[in-house]
Amino acid sequence: MPVLMTLAPAIRHTLQGHPENAGRFSRMGRLEELPFYSQLTWLPVTPATPAEVSRTHAPAMLESLREASQAGPVEIDPAPTYLVPGSWEAALDAAGAALTLTRAIRHTPSPLTETPPRPGGESPATRGFALIRPPGHHAGRARPMGFCLLNNLAIAVNEALSQGLSRAAIIDFDGHHGNGTEELFWKDERVGYFSSHQEGAYPGSGSIEEAPHARQRIIHCPLPPRAGDQALSRMAGDLLHPWLERFQPEMLFISAGFDGHWADPLLSLGFTSQGFFELARELIAMADRWCQGRILFILEGGYSPPILAECVAATLAALASLDQPAWPGQPSPYPEPDIRSRLARVNAYHRLSPPSSLDAANGPAKAG
Ligand SMILES: [Zn+2]
Structure with a gap:
């Protein structure tokens, strides 16, 4: 299966000592060693135009x-979010990289670039991964926030909607709540938003009952520290699967943040690269089932350069239809709490039953 790729490393957008700096991509060169590297089709990046980003953000911002x-x-802002000369251009590059893949996956030629190349004789690529920074999911309509300047994913979703997509589902597994993305689609019935994140972490929003006007459309799954890979797999089966079956999107947009890895310096969710691989496989299977395979991963957080490269490689392995990641990662050293009662609460709040793994066969749920 061909995988479409874009790269926007934002070399000039960097600040020494800040976790979101150009060094985050310092180990991405290792991706060339992947045995399936030839399956990746890299598309040239055209910066987003002010007109394209102003569908999502206020002109004054x-x-x-x-x-x-x-x-x-x-x-x-206090996160702190920084700007240096070159940051504006870097932000437009990142948004443009997300737009490029959105158009390619939607099969609509860009007015700015040529139709992307198609591998001869193969089916059109419907899977993509935008390796970009700075991240975007905290940026709202009128303010940059939390290391994020422009909301790359929201700009991509709005592009797809303007090109005729009628329903989009966003799945944000970055370890922080994507409050900016949520704000941008708070009232938009065409867009579903699911966020899993570490409870109590920045920016502090994302509780289960925070969007009562949008039950079954805006779903929060706050997780306890060290929730671990079992949380990802249960979340996929108990929440994402029934949600997508009900919501019936035409394309999946994934806010792919890897700061939930157990070795990430910013959070402590206890995930592993194997867990991210398994989650990506589940998401791809859901896209195949409900969205004609259309799925776009857009990078968000992940602040350990070697771990970030490992998690990206694991996700790419899933996109390339491999049975396992090429690089085995280290298991989490932390025990995992039982989160079944918490997932049951989320499921019940949104009336998403039938859940797949909350049944009696798995025993009674306890702590959460
Ligand atoms: Zn994050």
Whole structure:
């Protein structure tokens, strides 16, 4: 299966000592060693235009970002989110990389670039991964936030909607709640949003009952520290599967953040690269079942350079239809709490039954 790729490493958008710096991509060169590397089709990146990003963000915010970037370095929120000369261009590159893949997967030629190449004789690629920074899911309509300048994924979703997509599902497994993405689609019935994240972590939002107006459409799954890989697999079966079956999207957009890995310096969710691989396989299977295979992974967080490369490689292995990741990662050293009662609460709040693994065969749920 061919996999479409874009790369926007934002070399000039960097600040020494900040976790979201250009060094995050310092180990991505190892991806060339992957045995399935030839299955990856790299598309050239065209920066997003102001018109394309202004579908998602307020013009005043965009102008402010551009001007502050030129005058940087400057911190623009307490996260801290920084701007330096080159940050504005980097943000447009990242958004453009997400747009490029969205158009390619949607099979709609871009007005700015040529139709992407198709491997001869193979079926059109419906899977993609945008390896981009800075991340985007905290950025809302009128403000950058939490290391995020432009909301790359929201810009991509809005592009697809403007091109005729009628229903999109966003699955955000970054370890932080994607409050910016949620804000942007808070009232948009065409877009479903699912976020799993570490409870209590930045930005502090994302409780189970936080979006009562949008039950079955905006779903929060806050997880306890060290939730571990079993949380990912149970979440897929108990929540994502019944949700997508009900919501019937035409394309999946994945906010793929890997800061939930047990060795990430910012969070402590206890996931492994094997767990991310298994989750990606589940998501791809769901896209195959309900979305004619259309699925786009867009990078969000992940702040240990070697772990980030390992998790990206594991996701690519799933996209290339391998049975296991090429690089075995280290298992989590932490015991996993039982989260079945918590998942049952989320399931019940959104009336997503029937769940697959909350049944009596698995024993009674306890702590959560
Ligand atoms: Zn994050």
